[in-house]
Amino acid sequence: KYYMLIGGLGAGGLGVLGADSAVMSPTMGVIFSGSLIVSGLLNIAYFWPIVYTAYFESENRHDAKPLLEFPMGGKTESYGVSVGRLTDGGKPVDEDGGYAVDQYPSDHTTDGHDDHDHGHDHDDHDHHHGGPPAEGWERRTPWTESTWLMMVPIGLIATGAVVLGIVPGQAIFFDLVVYIVEEVTGEVVP
Amino acid sequence: MSPTELLSTVPPAVPILLAALLVAVVPRTAGYVLGALATIYLFVVSWAVPPGEYLSVLFLGFDAQLFVVDDFARLLGLGFGFLGTAAVAYSASSDLPRTTMAFVLSYIASVAGVIFAGDWLTLLFFWELMAVTSTLVVWNYGGDAVRAGYRYAIAHGIGGVLVLWAVTWHYVEVGTFFIGVEAAGIAPGAPALLAALGIGVNCAFIGLHTWLPDTYPRPHIAASVFLSVFTTKTSAYVLYQAFPEGHLYLAYMGGLMAVYGVCFALLQHDMRALLSYHIQAQLGYMVAGIGIGTAIGIAGAMAHLFNNILYKALLFMAVGVIIYRTGEEDLYELGGLWREMPLTAVGFLVGALSITAVPGFSGFISKGMVLDAADPGYYGAPEYQALYWLLMIGAVGTFLSFIKLGYYAFLHGPATTSVKDAKPGHTVGMFSVAAACIVLGIAWTTFVDLLPFSAELFEEGQVDPYSVGHLTDAAILLVVSVVLFPIIRKPLSKIGHVNDMDRVLNPLTFYTGRVSMLAVTETFAAVDRAGVALVRKCYWVGNNPVLAVGRVTSRLPPWLGGTDHRFDGGSRSISDRRSDGGQVAEPTPSRLYLRATIGGTILLIVLALTIVLFVLVFL
Numbered sequence: 001k002y003y004m005l006i007g008g009l010g011a012g013g014l015g016v017l018g019a020d021s022a023v024m025s026p027t028m029g030v031i032f033s034g035s036l037i038v039s040g041l042l043n044i045a046y047f048w049p050i051v052y053t054a055y056f057e058s059e060n061r062h063d064a065k066p067l068l069e070f071p072m073g074g075k076t077e078s079y080g081v082s083v084g085r086l087t088d089g090g091k092p093v094d095e096d097g098g099y100a101v102d103q104y105p106s107d108h109t110t111d112g113h114d115d116h117d118h119g120h121d122h123d124d125h126d127h128h129h130g131g132p133p134a135e136g137w138e139r140r141t142p143w144t145e146s147t148w149l150m151m152v153p154i155g156l157i158a159t160g161a162v163v164l165g166i167v168p169g170q171a172i173f174f175d176l177v178v179y180i181v182e183e184v185t186g187e188v189v190p
Numbered sequence: 191m192s193p194t195e196l197l198s199t200v201p202p203a204v205p206i207l208l209a210a211l212l213v214a215v216v217p218r219t220a221g222y223v224l225g226a227l228a229t230i231y232l233f234v235v236s237w238a239v240p241p242g243e244y245l246s247v248l249f250l251g252f253d254a255q256l257f258v259v260d261d262f263a264r265l266l267g268l269g270f271g272f273l274g275t276a277a278v279a280y281s282a283s284s285d286l287p288r289t290t291m292a293f294v295l296s297y298i299a300s301v302a303g304v305i306f307a308g309d310w311l312t313l314l315f316f317w318e319l320m321a322v323t324s325t326l327v328v329w330n331y332g333g334d335a336v337r338a339g340y341r342y343a344i345a346h347g348i349g350g351v352l353v354l355w356a357v358t359w360h361y362v363e364v365g366t367f368f369i370g371v372e373a374a375g376i377a378p379g380a381p382a383l384l385a386a387l388g389i390g391v392n393c394a395f396i397g398l399h400t401w402l403p404d405t406y407p408r409p410h411i412a413a414s415v416f417l418s419v420f421t422t423k424t425s426a427y428v429l430y431q432a433f434p435e436g437h438l439y440l441a442y443m444g445g446l447m448a449v450y451g452v453c454f455a456l457l458q459h460d461m462r463a464l465l466s467y468h469i470q471a472q473l474g475y476m477v478a479g480i481g482i483g484t485a486i487g488i489a490g491a492m493a494h495l496f497n498n499i500l501y502k503a504l505l506f507m508a509v510g511v512i513i514y515r516t517g518e519e520d521l522y523e524l525g526g527l528w529r530e531m532p533l534t535a536v537g538f539l540v541g542a543l544s545i546t547a548v549p550g551f552s553g554f555i556s557k558g559m560v561l562d563a564a565d566p567g568y569y570g571a572p573e574y575q576a577l578y579w580l581l582m583i584g585a586v587g588t589f590l591s592f593i594k595l596g597y598y599a600f601l602h603g604p605a606t607t608s609v610k611d612a613k614p615g616h617t618v619g620m621f622s623v624a625a626a627c628i629v630l631g632i633a634w635t636t637f638v639d640l641l642p643f644s645a646e647l648f649e650e651g652q653v654d655p656y657s658v659g660h661l662t663d664a665a666i667l668l669v670v671s672v673v674l675f676p677i678i679r680k681p682l683s684k685i686g687h688v689n690d691m692d693r694v695l696n697p698l699t700f701y702t703g704r705v706s707m708l709a710v711t712e713t714f715a716a717v718d719r720a721g722v723a724l725v726r727k728c729y730w731v732g733n734n735p736v737l738a739v740g741r742v743t744s745r746l747p748p749w750l751g752g753t754d755h756r757f758d759g760g761s762r763s764i765s766d767r768r769s770d771g772g773q774v775a776e777p778t779p780s781r782l783y784l785r786a787t788i789g790g791t792i793l794l795i796v797l798a799l800t801i802v803l804f805v806l807v808f809l
Contacts, residue, residue: 002251002252002311002358003251005354005355005358006358006361006362009358009359009362010362014359014362014363015359015361015362015363015364015365015377016362016363016364016365017361017362017363017365018362030380033355033358033359034355037351037352037354037355038351040347040350040351040354041344041347041348041351044343044344044347045344045347045703048325048340048343049340052329052336052339052340055329056329056330056332056336056339057332057336058332061332061333066700066704067703067704067707068704068707068708068711072696072697072700073337074337166249167248167249168251169248169251174251
């Protein structure tokens, strides 16, 4: 994003960088970089509620987030309760204990989903409506959080993202990008 | 390798970050000791490492200087290191959870990164990290703090992206990220405006300040102590780096902040909200000094910044102990606590005397310098006459609100509850900071020596806090305030909650977000519908070519398509009866008769060829 921001402004002919690389009007350069700026802000607005719901709100005190729906300040119940649907688009449990999808199999198209739902049903026997269980989530140590087949790939990708972010000059990937840019455009990346 | 050289190879952010990681896993006491050691390291490095540039590396793909020591960074590092250690001791007695302490230390590490950064890119990197880590400190308390923390994150996100834009634009304008190279501060024009707004969010400029009194009263009492110190003070220093030559508008923004902050502080019931508005007011003095831009103005601003680190934290500590012991946040529910909590009362008194700039305490020296820098009677330019009066009104307001806070908490009536006084960690934290406030006020020449431009100030004899004129001014302020307080006390206590700008700004942000998001998603949905409809049509045409051609030809004018065909139509049904004798429900063509005239055929072929030619030649 740094490079795109700088490139966008420079392509608009601004400053010493844009002195010999202008390909569009300054207004376009500002709009170009401005949209990246707005997207950076929207990342916070959209993604951070996921983080704070997952890690900082408690099981008995969380809310449906007021981004597109719900009044300002949120609604102190789970999203699933508020809209009457589960996050995968399925319907919550009936009062008599059966799944709505069992009565209307066409609601669910894949068998895999159905199996998953049944498995879920056996795990916690009370019928909570999309929110966390009443007695709270099971607490686990980082070492037993999940299977290593999941944790290792996640860990590797996360580490890679940080490494590429902080020392791109030492990671080969960035050299490749610089090489391609020079070969294609003849411009030297600063 | 000498010890100083060794110190200069490890920037303070690194050990503090390590301590943050360790605090989360080692036993509590050991973790707090590690935290204290890490902040002591910050102090020692700031004290011992001589000015210079260390650790020039390739960072994020650009040339960067991670560790630059100058008079300013040293001053801030000393203040943050000292206060950090005292506050860790305070937290140890305040039942601050280990995870919060880990977040606090990572927050301090990012602050250390900001103040020692030698280029805008490194500064920005740690600036954003500071926003993230401080949000985590708030969130970790749970409850109401979570949503307030999200509003805090949005505010700092806006500030952060504005600074990001300013910094990249600055780079495009001047061709380097290094601070002070090619341009003093941030490049003028759009980058300067963006920087002023972005840094203004963190500096609590009026209109951009709502996050401050919203967030700081909500988290853990010890977390509030840390928060009250780092973000705003660091940002005031960054404001100086962006505008080293000052600006008239900045100076007046500072003056208005001083007045606005104390007015709202006077109206607060919640003790930490009152102190939070005072952060804005005190930042006003710093922003004013930076805006004036003279040597004494900047030195005064930095001195005030340093003192504010100490006494504002001290006040938050004292108020925190009251909340810790009584569980009460509302000022009007307290009273007579000086008998119950004499240690806390002493700590509060020193903090209050410092912030109100009573002679003998640290605030008197620095606030005096800023006032002198504005006062045309001393070293101010004539255009700062009004600013001087704004700052004086702010000073009276500060007196009034701390008389109010002290009166209702410690004096007013008998104590309603019997509570214990501060714990040992609280006392150590408060009294070490209180001692610093007094020492700096008395041994003021040593203090001024630490400031930037100190040689120049001494040479021209611009700092003389205990002159007759200054002492008279202080006495007048005190008398005015002591006379005013009894008059306004009753009416003030009758005023309920007064809405700040958040009443308007929060819904505005919220609905701007919702409307723009709906607009984007609805536009996208419309494009999606149109695309899907087109693909459906194409599929239908592929499956029913005969019908498709029939529909098209049925719309052709008769002279083009021949004589004998409308739809139902396109099929020339001899009768409307099916072969089995039944009625045709909806006539569907089984055969298609396309008979164009010879002229029409040629016209169509020529048209098609023309289009092909057109496409080939021009695209």
